[in-house]
Amino acid sequence: MVGLVAAAMCLLLIAFLAPLVVLLMRDAESRALVEATHRAQLLAASVPAPAGPSLPERMENGLAASVILADGRVLGVPVEQGVARELAGQCMTGATEGEGAVEILVPVIREGACVGVVRMMVTTEALRAGLVPLLVLVFSLSSGLLLTGVLLAERLGAGLLRSVTELAGTADRVAAGDLTARVSPSGPPEIRRIGSELNRLAVRVGYLLAAERRRTADLTHRLRTPLTALRLDIDGLADRTAARRLGDDVTNMTAAVNDVILASRRLAPEPGSESADLARVVRERATFWGPLAEDTEREITVRVERGPLPVRAGAATVEAALDALLGNVFAHTPSGAGIVVTAMVAPWGGAMLIVDDAGPGFPNARVIERGRSGAASTGLGLDIARRCAEESGGSMRLNRSPLGGARVWLHLGPPPR
Numbered sequence: 302m303v304g305l306v307a308a309a310m311c312l313l314l315i316a317f318l319a320p321l322v323v324l325l326m327r328d329a330e331s332r333a334l335v336e337a338t339h340r341a342q343l344l345a346a347s348v349p350a351p352a353g354p355s356l357p358e359r360m361e362n363g364l365a366a367s368v369i370l371a372d373g374r375v376l377g378v379p380v381e382q383g384v385a386r387e388l389a390g391q392c393m394t395g396a397t398e399g400e401g402a403v404e405i406l407v408p409v410i411r412e413g414a415c416v417g418v419v420r421m422m423v424t425t426e427a428l429r430a431g432l433v434p435l436l437v438l439v440f441s442l443s444s445g446l447l448l449t450g451v452l453l454a455e456r457l458g459a460g461l462l463r464s465v466t467e468l469a470g471t472a473d474r475v476a477a478g479d480l481t482a483r484v485s486p487s488g489p490p491e492i493r494r495i496g497s498e499l500n501r502l503a504v505r506v507g508y509l510l511a512a513e514r515r516r517t518a519d520l521t522h523r524l525r526t527p528l529t530a531l532r533l534d535i536d537g538l539a540d541r542t543a544a545r546r547l548g549d550d551v552t553n554m555t556a557a558v559n560d561v562i563l564a565s566r567r568l569a570p571e572p573g574s575e576s577a578d579l580a581r582v583v584r585e586r587a588t589f590w591g592p593l594a595e596d597t598e599r600e601i602t603v604r605v606e607r608g609p610l611p612v613r614a615g616a617a618t619v620e621a622a623l624d625a626l627l628g629n630v631f632a633h634t635p636s637g638a639g640i641v642v643t644a645m646v647a648p649w650g651g652a653m654l655i656v657d658d659a660g661p662g663f664p665n666a667r668v669i670e671r672g673r674s675g676a677a678s679t680g681l682g683l684d685i686a687r688r689c690a691e692e693s694g695g696s697m698r699l700n701r702s703p704l705g706g707a708r709v710w711l712h713l714g715p716p717p718r
Contacts, residue, residue: 306454329432341407341421363427370417464488480507575615576716597636604643610652612713613693622689625682634660651714660706
């Protein structure tokens, strides 16, 4: 804004100053010529015949005064002999421009006869006399106007910048999860309106999040009743080994339901702000899915590099992604289809999680889209895995597995420093 105002004012000042400077120069020349003509006329009136007045023989203040008498004598500043004879013989009046000077001629008339000529040479110095102070004054005023305009533009821009900066800071706080952040609308009407709308947006988002948490908590809480009934049925089983195993499963499910209820009451962490050990998560979840693999005559092969494999995702997020992938394998491959889970360091940073199966593979590439599936499912499993990878700074790819089925390849980014 400051640069735009400065440029506009410079153009206006140039358009104003150019004709003004020309006008001042012409005015100074006119005044100098009028003054020189007046002095020449006074000098012509004061010349007696046959003698002349005492005149300086050199130039003064850019003026060279000469009196050329009819007998050829020259009073004042010397004049070339040929020029003197010509001027004395013509006895003319007027003004002519020469090289760097203006020549003014005034005849000397005595008793009706021309007895000589007054020659006044006006140099550039005399023509420009008094012009410099005027130009300095004009340019000083112009500079002052330019500086005043720039300062006003800077003050106005600073006020707008403060208002926009406050808006940006409040928007950042809302984006970070602080839904209590509010902006005090200030500045022009447009910015004040944006501030009011931002406050309304924060209120609306808070209301929607609170409603979503309540709805999630209510739906999850309703699962406790069938879980309790299931536990009672398990307690009545005659096979105590199976009862204990099923009881453990119900306990794990109850804990997961409780975690969902608690999570619905707090804001989720910023994506990419947590870290986890991929190797530990893979080992734990492979152990968890082991009993189901035995029941379906599957073999789960786990290949994990030694040492921790830190990634930029929370342990719960990585567990959810791996569970979604393994759950898809159990749901959409026939019994006996093998599973290979691989976790290794990624050459470009982070770690790689690869799940291979010996099933029929993916029906088409659209299975990665949320809500789409080639079978009777919600189509959310691959989407959960994809979001886990992308929020960590990585990506997901689908390929053909060496086992003949599907391969899901997840790259999880390195943990935050």
